[in-house]
Amino acid sequence: MIEYRNVKKSYGGKQIIKGVDLTVEKGEFVVLIGPSGCGKTTTLKMLNRLIEPSEGSIWINGADHREMDLVKLRTSIGYVIQQIGLFPNMTVEENIAVVPRIMKWEKKKTLDRVKELLNMVNMPYNEYGRKYPKQLSGGQQQRIGVLRALAVNPPVILMDEPFGALDPITREILQSEVKKIQRELKITILFVTHDMQEAMKMADRIVFMDQGRVLQQAPPKEMLLHPANETVARFIALQGIGSRTDRITAADLMQQASGLAAGEDSVTVEAEEEVKEICQKYDLSKYRRICVKDSQGLLIGEITVGSLLEHLTEWM
Amino acid sequence: MSWEMVLEHIYMVVVSCSLVILIGVPLGIFAYCRPQAGRIILTVVDLIQTIPVLAVMGLLMMMFGANSTTAVISIVLYLLLPIVRNTNTGLNSVSPILKETADAMGMNRLQRLVRVEFSLAFPFILTGIRIAFVTAVGVAVFGTFVGGGGLGSMLYRGIRIQNFELILKGTLTLMVMSVFFDYLLGFAEKKCGGAHEKVEK
Ligand SMILES: Nc1ncnc2c1ncn2[C@@H]1O[C@H](COP(=O)(O)OP(=O)(O)OP(=O)(O)O)[C@@H](O)[C@H]1O
Ligand SMILES: [Mg+2]
Numbered sequence: 001m002i003e004y005r006n007v008k009k010s011y012g013g014k015q016i017i018k019g020v021d022l023t024v025e026k027g028e029f030v031v032l033i034g035p036s037g038c039g040k041t042t043t044l045k046m047l048n049r050l051i052e053p054s055e056g057s058i059w060i061n062g063a064d065h066r067e068m069d070l071v072k073l074r075t076s077i078g079y080v081i082q083q084i085g086l087f088p089n090m091t092v093e094e095n096i097a098v099v100p101r102i103m104k105w106e107k108k109k110t111l112d113r114v115k116e117l118l119n120m121v122n123m124p125y126n127e128y129g130r131k132y133p134k135q136l137s138g139g140q141q142q143r144i145g146v147l148r149a150l151a152v153n154p155p156v157i158l159m160d161e162p163f164g165a166l167d168p169i170t171r172e173i174l175q176s177e178v179k180k181i182q183r184e185l186k187i188t189i190l191f192v193t194h195d196m197q198e199a200m201k202m203a204d205r206i207v208f209m210d211q212g213r214v215l216q217q218a219p220p221k222e223m224l225l226h227p228a229n230e231t232v233a234r235f236i237a238l239q240g241i242g243s244r245t246d247r248i249t250a251a252d253l254m255q256q257a258s259g260l261a262a263g264e265d266s267v268t269v270e271a272e273e274e275v276k277e278i279c280q281k282y283d284l285s286k287y288r289r290i291c292v293k294d295s296q297g298l299l300i301g302e303i304t305v306g307s308l309l310e311h312l313t314e315w316m
Numbered sequence: 317m318s319w320e321m322v323l324e325h326i327y328m329v330v331v332s333c334s335l336v337i338l339i340g341v342p343l344g345i346f347a348y349c350r351p352q353a354g355r356i357i358l359t360v361v362d363l364i365q366t367i368p369v370l371a372v373m374g375l376l377m378m379m380f381g382a383n384s385t386t387a388v389i390s391i392v393l394y395l396l397l398p399i400v401r402n403t404n405t406g407l408n409s410v411s412p413i414l415k416e417t418a419d420a421m422g423m424n425r426l427q428r429l430v431r432v433e434f435s436l437a438f439p440f441i442l443t444g445i446r447i448a449f450v451t452a453v454g455v456a457v458f459g460t461f462v463g464g465g466g467l468g469s470m471l472y473r474g475i476r477i478q479n480f481e482l483i484l485k486g487t488l489t490l491m492v493m494s495v496f497f498d499y500l501l502g503f504a505e506k507k508c509g510g511a512h513e514k515v516e517k
Contacts (some may be wrong), residue, residue, distance in 0.1 A: 048420055074422035085417035089435045098431075102422045148421075 001026055002047065002156065002188065007056035009042055009212075017042055018212040019056070026155070027186040029179070031199040034209035035235065040192040043209070044158050047190065048077045060156075075099050078149030078157035078187075082164040084141050086133040092118075092144050093129040099151045117147040121177060139170035146178060150185075157182075159191045163198070175201055196239030200224070208232050225309055233285030237312070248275045253311060254292045254301030262291045262299065269293070271300065275308070284308070322489060325466035328384060328456040329497070332391035333449050340396050340448075341441060344403025345434070358404065365397045369458050377462045387464025391455050398447040406440025407433050439505060446501035453494045 002024040009017035017039045024030050032040045045051040047058060049070065058065045065073060086095050093114050100110040115125040121143045133141050142162060149157050159178075163171040179202055182189050193199055199206050200220045208216045208223065208231075216228035227233035251271040262268045266289040267282045278290065290303040343361075347354030364372075373390040380386045410433050418428040460468030467486050474482030 050416060050420055071422045071424065074420060077420075079417065079420040081413070081417065083413050085413055087414060087418075087432055087436075089432075089438075098421050098423075102427065 001059075001061055002190075003059040004043070004046075005057050005059065007043075007046060007053045007058060009039075009046065009051065010054045015054075016212050017046075017053075020209075020212075020214055022207060022214060022217070024188055024190060026188055029182055029189045029191065029202055029204045030207055031191045031193060031203035031205070032207050032209055033193055033196065033199045033235075034215075036194060038209045039212045040194075040209055041160055044160055044190055044192055047156075047158060048074050048079060071102065075103055075152060076154045076156065078151075078154045080142075080145050080149045080157065080159045080162045082161040084133075084138075084145045084165075086141055086144055086148070088133050091130050091132055092123075092136070093125070095133065095144055096148050096151050098148060099154075103152055105152075113151060117150060120181070121147065137170075138166055139174065142166060142170075142174060143177075146174070146181075150181070150187075153185070154187070156188045156190070159189060161192055161194070164193070164195075171198075178202070196236060208235070224312070225306070227285060230283055230285045234283055236309075237279035237284055249273060250275065250278060250290065250292045250303065251301075253303045253308065254290075255303070256301045258300075260291055260299040260302055263289075265289055266291045266302070268299070270295075275311075279308075279312075321465060321467050321470055322493075324384070324464070325453070325456055325459075325468075325490075325493070328387055328391060328459050328464055328466055329449065329452040329493075332388045332395065332456070333445070333452050335388065336392045336395040336399050336448055337445060339392065340399030340444075341403050343396070344400040344441075345407065345429070347400065347404050348407040348433075349429070354404065358401065361396045361400050364393050369394055369455055370461065373458055373462045382463030384459065384464040386462045387456065387459035387466075390462070391452055391459070394455055395448045395452060398444045398451065399441075402440045402444025402447070403437065406437030406444075409440065410436045438508065442501065442505040442508065446498060446505060449497040449501055450494050453490055453497065457490065 002022075004020050004022040007017060007020045008015060020039075020043055022030075022043075032043060034040055042051055046053050047065070049065065052066075060068070060073075087098070090098070093111075096114045096117060097110050100113060105113075114129065118125045118128060123140065123143065128136070128140075133144070136144065142165075145162065149159075162178075163174050166174065175198065178189075181187070191202055193202075203220050205217055206220055206223050207214055208228075210231050216223060216232050218226070218228075223232065224236055227236055249271065250269050250273050253275065254271075265287055267278075267284075267287050268291040269278050269282075271292050271294050278284075282290075284290075284305050288305055290305065290308065291299050292301045292303065294300050343357060347357045369390060372393060373386060376386045376390050380389065414432060414436070415428065418432045423431065456464070456466050457468035457471060459466045460472055467490055470482060470486040473479070474486060
């Protein structure tokens, strides 16, 4: 179990993490999400002490992580980043064996483990073991990045936008692979992304951060349907609209009705307006209803914000 | 032309280059690990190179006498620049992301230096070594003035007695030697340095 207790981080008087409390259960898949610069990476890196907290403490299985041996701490926490970070001077085999080597595993044991891991992602040792990262595709490289993090079976893995640089198809495949491995091996994963779709797919719990604070922690569906506040709602609304919502208009979603009246709790939009634009234009967390008018300005139907969110969930 | 002169020349080049590698690479690494001291080291090494070789040799001759040791030491001082600088530049050019990743994996400072930083800087260092060898062939020409012998004496005599053939022979031999070292080390550079740069399709 991992516990962040009122963790703060300042750089030169500027506080960028403003008191994070976060508990991650063993085997849980927690996704940190939030706008760029909100402190996701910093929060992650404080766990393996690439960054030291300025205040507060982090506890791992009941021990203050600053009192743990640094090498032990780090070798027990896998680390995967967007830039992949494979060592270009090392072969695939050597890259995967980095942590086993630090932990002074026997050669035979390491080799067996490398082979086993490569088999897990269908990249046979004989074909790929001696290749250099540059000789692999981006997707293959990131697979190796993940395998390297898994090498010594660490109980915890940190992933910082690991699939951010991959094409959508490869990303989806890798997401599934990681989710499957995580479930099977019951690894605790802290995963950073700013892609809501990815968060929805991967997370047991989503932690929404903004400006160095945690705004909401909830399972994916719950966050989607009950965003704690405006910022979360807007972020979800903006992200919910992937390509699948292109060209879906207000008219497509509205319930026809007559005798409607716009009010404090509603916004009024044109029938032809795209849902995507509506989400971007209005802060929907402030309203309950969206009234739809035709070209003559007559109200012809309405969409409840709740039903819109439900649709967005489906489309993700 | 006597083979003895050629051997003397090669001796000066090889010995001085070996020494300069032994001294310069650790110095470059040290300058990298201790950036404050590093700035001083790099400045000093830079300054040494602005002193004319002949002046350095003259000064050292007063201390060590007229022999090949004086020549070798002078060459070493002169060649510190390419080695120290390239080592340092190579280490500094290693991506901070890779350094941080190495830390995150749990490598200690030494492991990170050896397995990641030095290894990635190695092509730069090899380039420095190649520059050193080629430069050494030229610089060793001055060795003759401090009793180091070598092909410099042939050139010097050629100039003194205005013997065109002698000058030409000496020059050509030096050129061949330069090209030889350049090629040999260029080959090594390709072979070791760039193994991971090569993309097989
Ligand atoms: N070394 C540093 N010195 C000063 N400010 C920093 C430093 N590192 C990060 N910051 C600032 O802290 C804030 C949080 O950075 P962090 O990298 O954690 O954000 P993030 O949520 O990971 O963003 P992104 O989604 O863009 O990766 C940013 O505003 C950043 O500019
Ligand atoms: Mg980040």
